[in-house]
Amino acid sequence: MRRERVPIVVLVLAAIGAAFFIVPLLGLIVRSPWRDAVTALTAPETVEALKLSLFASLSATAAGLVLGVPLAWLYARVEFPGRNLLRALTTLPMVLPPVVGGIALLLAFGRRGLVGSWLDSTFGITLPFTTAGVVMAETFVAMPFLILTVEAGLRSMDRRYEEAARTLGASRWRVFTRVTLPLIGPSLFAGAVLCWARALGEFGATITFAGNFPGVTQTMPLAVYLLLETNQEASYILSLVLLLVSLVVLVGLRDRWLGSA
């Protein structure tokens, strides 16, 4: 087979581009104090941060599924005035600086916030600086990924399968759960994984809205940042853990769902 010659300029620029990503990763791997890895990973505050991160990110994913799938369904299936505006608003956090998101959450759900003051005075519920606040911050930032992925899946599925199910007597709920959801399974899974990975890495909105209390709101990224000041080597190890998780997610997604050509 005849091979197309790749222009040299493209090769050089592509190599620099790739190195730009690979060198920092190498740095992390090479400079990590592997001898102290076990100590750093088993330190109580690390374990706490890891547990909290897993709990909060999985909760955010669950919340994203419960609230995001209906939104995606509305966007994909129902024509209503202001649909595009609503979609833009609900996916804004994808481009919003997370710190801004955190401030916005504070102004809405903080003790003196729009909804927060009412929650506080009526139910005695305070959200900021609690684990629930962490979940909220992560959901706020991560759910848009799920909404967009699931909406794309709903739009590209063959709706005639739903019609076929209806001619077989299936109620709307049965059509949705037994036909629609399984058929968009790949999108649903990809959306959930993207949402989870984004939630796991969330920093700005979390620290703004939920603060940085070990065991309560200090997630892995926060712990890494804090350790950078006190125990650099441990922060390297934790960074590496987060890196590995991201890598596994990305590779897994590519091979299984995003269909590497």
Added chain:
Amino acid sequence: MSLDASIQLTIGPLNLEMQVTIDEGEVVALLGPNGAGKTTLLRAVAGLVPFRSGHVRLDGKVLEDTATGEYVPTERRPIGFVFQDYLLFPHLSVLENVAFGLRSRGTSRQAAVEIAMRWLDRVGLKSYAGSKPAELSGGQRQRVALARALAPDPRLLLLDEPLAALDVTTRADVRRDLKRHLDSFEGIRLVVTHDPIEAVALADRLIVMENGRLVQSGTPAEVTERPRSQYVADLVGVNLLRGEADHGSVKLASGPVLAAAGAELGEVFAVVHPRAIAIHRTHPEGSPRNVWSGRASSIELLGNRVRVRIDGEVPLVAEVTPAALKELNLVEGGEVWLSFKATDVAVYPA
């Protein structure tokens, strides 16, 4: 016990205005060219397409009536629908596909599996119960789709081009099987097709539609013997002319007068079979009363005969043997004369 549908709707370029009644036990084929609105009509009967005005009544019960606003949603209509590309649920096994309708309508899991297995046995696919649809051949998928539609015991079975997705080699076999299964089903059956062979093979009665309108309805023999539209005439392969009859002649709309033995009075169709038309290179002398000149615009070999399309005063198609064509020394564009007897013209009221 019957289906009575009257539907008017507009979707894009399609302006559909159809009235269909089907009696208990009848198999009716809806025949027409692509874009005639056949599938749309079927989907409207199923409640999948809203219509502007009209009604759908099944066994006297109203499924939809725009005059009274009544509407029974698709999932509560006693129908079975076989889609053109079958639309078997790809994530479910063959058995689960067939059991889907039963489960949807509240049959217990165990009973649904039992009934679905019986259906799979009937269509000869019991051993494929655990397979996924993707593992089946086209013909097998068609049988699963049929079993899935019939398993919940519908009153009305709608089939949209049930053989179109199959390749030609398997089509004849699958058609025979389909005919058998259709015959054993006792409700009302409505099959959409654009293939006249399929229509004639499967149906007791044909409804021909074009551009959203009914053009002809009757038994396959009635329709093929007395085409009432160019579309049907082309399907059957005969020359269809229309004009004003006047005791032994028909004055065609385009001007020429046709000698036709059976013609009486009034607006009529006249059919001339291509085999009845003789081709000559010079003006023929003899008994045939109809003699016209023209130009051979296309020559097409079809098995053991040659179809020659002749453009002239009256455009006609003649059929001759390859040997005769050779003797005539005729090529496309050649000047010819053609003749046929007045007794070879079939005339019936328009």
